[in-house]
Amino acid sequence: MNTYTDIPFAKGHGTGNDFLILDDPHGRLRLNTADVTRLCSRREGLGADGLLRLVRTTAHPDASTMSRQAEWFMDYRNADGSEGSMCGNGARLVGRYLVVAGHYRPGRLALATRAGVRDVHVPADPDADVSVAMGRPTLPGPADITVTAGEGCWPALHVDVGNPHAVVVVDDLAHPGTLGDAPAVAPASAYPHGTTVEFVHDLGSGHLVVRVHERGVGETPSCGTGACAAVAAVRHHGPQSAGPSCYAVDFPGGRLRVDVDAHGSMTLSGPAHLTALGTLVPRDVRGSGIARTAAAHA
Known part of the structure; x- marks a missing residue:
């Protein structure tokens, strides 16, 4: 990790799904895999399900073509x-942070x-609650996907919500077991x-309960794209025209x-809480210890 200066950060969560936000407007940070895993470690770092680096769209090659539509780019790492x-x-x-940090006023913003x-x-x-327009999920295939977890094996539906999901409808959320290991998905070529x-367990009347094993993370308390994927799968398996237009999706x-x-486009809403603001200290400046918290909010 770079050593040019202390790096502003925030930590927060949405329904227990927690993240680190690094405020890097000029795109000067060069994060490698070891940096991210150390920061997200719950023993050696700050602990998080993922890392969100905020860079101005004009300063990141992956976002330069979107600079006329949005000022900020979310560089997401598992x-x-x-x-x-x-x-x-x-x-x-990130939307909550951009407002709290003074980059935007409350209201609608493009990310x-x-x-x-x-x-x-x-x-x-x-x-x-903070909401985000997620667009319309797609079900691109392939067909005949299966998921194995615990002592069970189920057919799964491939849903794309900007990232890939394999969605299984079950009668009992205990059946997949502890989800300590990633479920086995076949064929392997479906998700290289x-x-x-x-x-997903469908309780009816627009009420779903869900457990999720996130790619690159493990079982997490919640998943926003997973909520949309679950709704897409339930609507696919049932009569969409008769289904509700608003779904409550409960996670642990x-x-x-x-x-x-x-048109099938989805909006995801829920709580978004910042719990800490501070500065990261480059490892080789402080020796041991990758960060210190400057301020925390209960």
Whole structure:
């Protein structure tokens, strides 16, 4: 990691799905896999399910073509250091941070991601839900996907929400077991870079309960894109025209809401809380210890 100066950071979560945000407007940080895994480590770093580096679109090669649509780019990394294209809870938390940090006023803002530009709405009330327009999920195939976890094996549906998902509908969320290891997905060629897996129990009347094993992370308390993928799968398996347009999606970490418009485009809403603000100290400046927290908020 670079040693040019202390690096502003924030930590927060959406329904228990927690992230680190690094404020790097000029794109000077060069984060390698070891940097990301150390920062996200719950023993050696600050601990998080993922890392969100904020860079101005004009300063990042992956975002330069979106600079006329959005000022900021969300460079998303999974906890294992791998790149991610989209993160629903992360986008909502970044929206909250951009307002708290004074980069935007409350209201609607455009955020560039590797999956495209997403509109985020951040109310002035710091306790109000933050929403992000997720677009329309696609079900690109391939067919005949299976997921094995615990002692069970189920057919799965491939859903793309800007990132890949394999969604399994189950009768009991206990059936997949502990999810300590990544579920086995077949055929291997379906997801050459891995996938996030959702186990969904449909309670009816627009109410879903979900467990998720995130690619590059493990089982997490919640997943924003996973909520949208779960809704897409349930609608695919049932009569869409008769289905509700608003879904409550419960995870172990809390509830997210997914609204579906007449064209199938989804809006994800839920809480987004910042819990700490501070500065990272480069490792070779302080020797041991990768960061110190300057301020925390309960």
